[in-house]
């Protein structure tokens with residue numbers, strides 16, 4: 001099944017949750033980075049789009065243009081839909097020669113998506129990456145700061161299983 005990276009309008013419960021969260025933080029204006037990060041983390045598509053930015057701007061009393069300065073300054077804030085975990089598969093020559101193609105098939109099978117797609121729940125997105133200097137354990141996948149090598153189907157399944165379990169905490 002294919003999913004495109006597209007923005008969906010906020011659900012009413014998401015709007016209510018954003019408003020409630022800001023209401024609970026009297027000092028939101030002075031803690032805007034953490035406010036935005038928390039809101040982003042709790043949204044399905046993991047990003048601060050125009051709709052969210054407008055709500056925050058009005059609620060916190062920060063002009064939209066100023067809020068966009070914050071959004072574009074910090075790389076951990078996303079202004080476009082973004083899966084929670086970006087799974088990057090190294091396809092550079094050493095990993096390729098160690099059969100990154102087979103690892104790609106296993107990863108795609110386990111996630112139910114193809115390269116460049118994201119899962120329906122926006123938990124995972126699959127992308128290619130360049131060499132990260134771990135060729136000796138390649139082919140590798142990188143998820144955030146973690147590099148996983150010496151991959152087998154069981155290991156891949158365990159890695160994704162642990163991340164799925166975290167989501168449910």
Ligand code: FES
Nearest residue numbers: 090095131134135
């Ligand atoms: S080529 Fe893949 S980690 Fe170096």
